[in-house]
Amino acid sequence: MRVLFRRLTLVAAGLIISTTAGFAQTATDALVSTDWLARNLNNPSVRVVEVSVNPGVYERGHIRGAVNLRWHTDLVDTVTRDIVSRQGFEQLMSRSGIANDDTVIIYGDTNNWFAAWGAWVFEIYGHEDVRLLDGGRAKWEAENRPLVGGGPRPRRTRYQVREVNENLRAFRDEVIAAAEGRVERHLVDIRSNAEYRGQVFAPSGVAELSVRAGHIPGAVNVPWSEAVAADGTFKSPAELRRLYAAQGIDGSESIITYCRIGERSSHTWFALHRILGYDVKNYDGSWTEYGNSVGVPIVNPAGTVWGGQ
């Protein structure tokens, strides 16, 4: 109840400021604008989190007060190929000075992909109020907003995960069932069209992690980038609704998003689930797991056969 109240006041405050200032200082319960964040940096209930993938990006300069969560190690379990464990997440939050009822604003480099992964993990572990900085690090920098170096030394909290939202995460069996038509799911492949069509095994510059090319049967292809405007911010809810509806994704059925390793699909998961409010799971095993699975059907329009050894 307290959290809900705080959410409402934050939104209200954002709306009041935006109307008085005359431009987008908005905050919804999914996204905050750079303007909004700049004005709320001193807000004691707002915690800023950076999840970037490039080393040294956070250390050289980050939004004042932001804590650094490392995607490769903090937010995943390197032994079980899983997301961070419940206990690990609690420790991570406590160490980072984040309390259960804090408003967490996540941002990061590379189009907020890894920040969106972070938001997904926060959501799975039931954090009440987690939002993305719309446009991410790139927009903040493009607007020449200040960054600081050094690291904050947060005051430890005692974070407790109260519920785990299993329904935000798809596993292989469910995806295979969807592919074989045993369950009704809308599958959204957010990779590039060349990957979707099986022309390439991976985008140029990244490792080929799968021995098969193509996509999951029944999946539609809506590259993640179509969900954002030129400045990297999400398109308006109405535009997003139209975009996905054109591919038959209208929220009438449960949706599963996937990509190569699950980080870009977190971004689309965020658009569909957090902005449009659809029932969406992210399949973090993604094509790396599915494409390598034995005895599992795929669609490969290009017919490319793996030539490695």
Next chain:
Amino acid sequence: MAVRALSSRVGSREHTQQTLALLGVLGIALLARRLARHELLGSPYAFMLLAGAVFGILLQRTRFCLLCIFRDFFLYRHGRPLLMVLGAIAVGSLGYLLIFESWIPDPSEGWLPPQAHIGPVGLHLALGGLVFGAGMGLSGSCISSHLYRLGEGSVSGVPALVGTAAGFLLGFRVWNTLYLRLVEPAPVIWLPASLGYGGAAVTQGLVLVLLTALVLRVQRRGPSELRRPVTGLRDLLRRVLGRRWGVAAGAAGIGALAVAVYFKVEPLGVTAELGRLVRGIGGPAGLVPERLNGLDTLAGCSTALTGEPVTTNALFVSALVGGSLISALARGRFRLVLPSPAEAARGLVGGVMLGFGAMVSLGCSIGTFLSGSMALSVSGWVFGGFMATGIWLSLRLQGKRAGERGCASPAPLQLPDAAHETAAPQPAAHGPAAHQPDGVDTGFVAVSHVAAEMSRVSHAESAAVPQTGVQLIEIGRSREAFENGHIPGARYLPWETVSTTVNGVEGEFPAPAVVMDACVRAGIDPALPVIAYDDTGGSRAARLVFALRVLGAGQVQLLDGGLIAWIAAGHPVEPGPDPQPRQTSHEQARLRSRYSPPETWPGLISADELAARHGELDILDTRSAPEYAGEDLRAARGGHIPGSINIDWEDALHPHTRQLLPVAELRSRYGRFVDSPRPLVVMCHSGARACQTMEVLRMLGRAAPMYLYDGSWTEWADRMDLPVERGRAPKP
């Protein structure tokens, strides 16, 4: 007139170079602006471009060539440049510590600071360091110095850089084996992780203090840098633009730059782009393995292909060459130097070793040694230690010639920059030497020319040209006087080297082989130019010149006016002991082989022969008029040889600066001896002053035979059988 024309021509060339330097600065500034505003690239790229240019200028101005620095220490026990390296690491470590402390609040948590060159400590560093160091010794410098010398116009580095690329290829080809055997099992040791920041700082500090103490202990006290107070803005500008920078400036500059680039973009390094280039070309060609195990996950100069149009390291390295070019131009020191075939071959082979060493060590003397040690990583120190060992081994194997390669050695002429002040006020040019800016062998060389030569030699250090240094020798004064103050870079020979008592006669030459031995011990190479000076205006130094010429020295000259003129011209002197070279017997033998000592001294005439040929000879007595007359009695008898003519040797000199008088005046005074076909005997009291007059006559162009009567008055006066005349003669 000729002098003026020459100097204005030189001046206009410098002027052109300085204009080009200014254009270069503008060009880099404009490019940086474009990069900063570039949609995809932006400020890190602009920053690395500027940092590269600054690094190039720093390397060029401080002569930060790690080969020269270690070689000077190993061969000549010259320690100051090495202190510059240690100083840079100290400054860098402090800056890195500040950054680390703010980025990784608790170093024990297991996080390594992002991008810092903290690599595994394993045998691959020993292999890489040794090969890299040896490659430095063979090719004439490390990779960064080949790059900055490129900016100075030295094309000699190109074969070495081509070799480096080949070495990288070789390294990539064996990497997977090396990785599995040596690299992967090796631990990454970051001092703060186990010692905390305080403990790491203390440990690093102790290492630096110990190394500094070692250098100070081993080094011979070389000439210290002389400091004159800055006299104004113009002077300050001239110093910054025109001179080599000191050790402290080098240490502070390189340390600070290393910290700045790490803070802003990535650690200092010069090989990443080269390696990337090799991977980019060699990969598709099938020359580089498709997969290089673990390579791109290790900290160091990353050669991973980025797919970007340009990398920060490419900009940095290009700007390094550009910065060095600008720096060389600003000083009017750009000079195209082509390698000889032998140099090119050595560069190529040495370059392969450089490339291989840098590849397997994940960086070179900059990326692994400097950036690693500054990051408090054990890997940096280990690589540095093995690199130094490699240099040492390579120098040992190359023997004496090692000192002549790459950078000029400090041994012949150690030049603090204050000595380069060619613009210092000069007394009016008197003698003919002043008109010999090109150092034509007239026997005399002007003080201003030597000062200019010093600066040229210090530049030669950079240009990777073979040794052209001049050997400056002081003789005649006491060692104590020498140690109290001498011309910077001079070596000392005691007067006894060329003047001893033989058969009871004082002031005679020791046997030629004995003189040669003394010169060999002093490290005088007869194949290189020698300039001798004393504090009398040449009477002592001229005797050494006489001896060295007989012993086969190619170019021996007197410093016109010697120490007196040097000081009068405002050039600095400096205290310190004679920098005696440490030589192996092998090196001594090699040096000795370059002399050609005769059995006895040619060009000398004995008392008996002089008496026998008295009628057919002219005799020139160079003592003072009172000595000649017998009024100033210094021997058993006073007076002079009958028929001898008296011209006091000092009559050739300006009374204050001790420089030669203008040629016209000298001609009028000595003309009859210059043009006479009759053999001439020159004498004085013991055979020193006479040598100076002989040099004057030689310079004026005397062609007929000329003998030194080495016994001179000390012998003649003692020989009671020989006739003596008294009284002043009418001066000629």
